[in-house]
Amino acid sequence: MAQNSDLYVIIILSILIVIWAISSFRRWLFAPPKYILPFDFSEAEEPEGEAVDILEEAGYEVWAGKLKIPIHIEKDDEVLGSRLFIDYIAKQHGEWYVVKVSRERMPMEWTGSGIRERLMPYWMIFGPAVKGLLYVDCMNQQVHKVTFHLGGRP
Structure with a gap:
């Protein structure tokens, strides 16, 4: 038994x-897949400035500042160089955001095409690793959250 x-x-x-x-x-x-940020932020500058204060007041934690992303472009067998500058990387509630800060000499045009032209390249580089982009308007002390949805409405 x-x-x-x-x-x-x-x-x-x-x-x-x-x-x-x-x-x-x-x-x-x-x-759901876990995404990692595609760049090494060890070379990024220490985050500081008025925009960092505005972001922290809005509840974001700034992780990295002033990052330069090199871009290599081939045109007719000629290699051209350029770079894309990211002002900050911020985090809130476990979600990552790419941050761009307003510039007096380059005012933001708040239309669909204006936002697309100025901010979509940053979203395309980071893709699903970030929740969206933050545009910090230092003049008006505002943080604008921008997300892109391809192929239709969210």
């Missing part, structure tokens, strides 16, 4: 382990 009860316990434990393994695999399979 003891041998039968041992066998039953082993069978029940085996069934529980198989159920646990299947449910863990399904949870892993259907979990």
